[in-house]
Amino acid sequence: MSEPAVHQLFIAGRWVDSVSGATFESVNPADTRDVVGHFQAGTAADVAMAVRAADEASKGWKATPAPKRGELLYRFGALMAEHKERLARAMTREMGKVLAEARGDVQEGIDIAFLMAGEGRRLFGDTVPSELPDKWAMSIRQPLGIAGIVTPWNFPMAIPCWKMMPALVSGNTVVFKPSSDAPHCATLLIELLEQAGFPAGVVNLVTGAGGEVGDAIVDNPDVAVISFTGSSATGRTIAERAGRRLKRLSLELGGKNAVVVLRDADLDLAVDGILWSAFGTTGQRCTACSRVIADKPIADELVRRLADRTSRLALGSGLDESIDVGPLVNAAAVEKVARYIEIGRGEAELVCGGARVTGGELDHGHFFAPTIFAGVGPMARIAQEEIFGPVLSVIPADGYDEAMAAANGTHYGLSASIFTRDVNAAFRAMRDFETGIVYINAGTTGAETHLPFGGWKDTGNGHREAGHVALDTFTEWKSVYVDFSGRLQRAQIDNQPS
Numbered sequence: 001m002s003e004p005a006v007h008q009l010f011i012a013g014r015w016v017d018s019v020s021g022a023t024f025e026s027v028n029p030a031d032t033r034d035v036v037g038h039f040q041a042g043t044a045a046d047v048a049m050a051v052r053a054a055d056e057a058s059k060g061w062k063a064t065p066a067p068k069r070g071e072l073l074y075r076f077g078a079l080m081a082e083h084k085e086r087l088a089r090a091m092t093r094e095m096g097k098v099l100a101e102a103r104g105d106v107q108e109g110i111d112i113a114f115l116m117a118g119e120g121r122r123l124f125g126d127t128v129p130s131e132l133p134d135k136w137a138m139s140i141r142q143p144l145g146i147a148g149i150v151t152p153w154n155f156p157m158a159i160p161c162w163k164m165m166p167a168l169v170s171g172n173t174v175v176f177k178p179s180s181d182a183p184h185c186a187t188l189l190i191e192l193l194e195q196a197g198f199p200a201g202v203v204n205l206v207t208g209a210g211g212e213v214g215d216a217i218v219d220n221p222d223v224a225v226i227s228f229t230g231s232s233a234t235g236r237t238i239a240e241r242a243g244r245r246l247k248r249l250s251l252e253l254g255g256k257n258a259v260v261v262l263r264d265a266d267l268d269l270a271v272d273g274i275l276w277s278a279f280g281t282t283g284q285r286c287t288a289c290s291r292v293i294a295d296k297p298i299a300d301e302l303v304r305r306l307a308d309r310t311s312r313l314a315l316g317s318g319l320d321e322s323i324d325v326g327p328l329v330n331a332a333a334v335e336k337v338a339r340y341i342e343i344g345r346g347e348a349e350l351v352c353g354g355a356r357v358t359g360g361e362l363d364h365g366h367f368f369a370p371t372i373f374a375g376v377g378p379m380a381r382i383a384q385e386e387i388f389g390p391v392l393s394v395i396p397a398d399g400y401d402e403a404m405a406a407a408n409g410t411h412y413g414l415s416a417s418i419f420t421r422d423v424n425a426a427f428r429a430m431r432d433f434e435t436g437i438v439y440i441n442a443g444t445t446g447a448e449t450h451l452p453f454g455g456w457k458d459t460g461n462g463h464r465e466a467g468h469v470a471l472d473t474f475t476e477w478k479s480v481y482v483d484f485s486g487r488l489q490r491a492q493i494d495n496q497p498s
């Protein structure tokens, strides 16, 4: 095997070493003997240089007509499409999700690139009548300046694209810090952005630790907006730091997403939807289903069918197309899941899974058996806390009202779904779920890039990614009044009876 490459930071259009002179490794979670590459351990000084580069590029980028900016996004999306298979394989190798899902992750990046490329010719504001004669009123969007983009490893291409594409098309420059569990994916994206022809300094990459690089980005007074996806704990810390500076901040945090299965549901369909959203990406999606609220008359049968199908899922390296479930991302994730299994054993009935899986090639990876607990109380810790692994809690409930109360009885509010054939129950659920995303007769994952993505309650701070509303994070509104009457006209006064 050839020596793994040493990758660099990307600052002001050049690939450079960190001033730290230190690097860290990224390894394949399915086989930790396989080192993906060495990456720069960036520092606050590197961030300062990246911010300076982004600042210097800002004037020219803002002045570039938005449709021209959009053309570069389009070129980037086309390059991603051309390199889709290579990107997907690199992703599976670095963070473990199975190839079919890695291809989906790349595709989600392509989709948002094309969607936002089109925004270059829209970036709509309002043009509305003025309350006064011979006066024009309109609103326009303008870029904030420099966007700090801090992203997780679980969607290592889609999420950076969700953030960078709207930031860039609306005229911001970017300083990007990816998760230290997926720096190679980030590097590959930056190489394609460079190839697409973004001017030097418009996009800058600084790899390294969250406590060093992430904090330096959040604290830098010249970074106008932070977009972060990750844990609620880190989100709170960032919110405090950003709040002190009154900095714009978009947070996309945890979830404890529920699937409600009513007694009239198509159970086969429900089982398909639950398995896909609970154990896809090894349960490591913010949108993953971690709770099933089962209507009592069908609860036992549902658990039986789920357990049967779950125990037949194939575990292994996601590069093997016959595999259903890949590894967890790292050793800390395995420990966390194992801790929750212990907690769950004291709270509910373990139906299947519940342990690390080893033996043969699996000895070298972070494999954990897809796990189901039944008879879980809605307030049990495994039903309340985000585990971020392949652990599903089945909570029995009696009828719609009890099921909906259980579904909403959490601090999180990202995604929810209901399986039912009753159209009235479906419409009630669309109204009643306290989540940013709702599915009817489908699992809790699979959001599309042209609709808003984000959650209620502790899942975020009210912002949304994706869709045209993503532009709200990265732009300031400016309301413009043009008076062509040639005289002083006083709003709220001259048009009222005296």
Ligand code: UN1
Pocket (backbone or CB within 6 Å): 108, 154, 155, 229, 284, 285, 286, 287, 288, 444, 445, 446, 447, 448
């Ligand atoms: C995430 O887990 O942070 O809806 C993103 C989905 C994907 C995106 C998930 N399209 O599951």
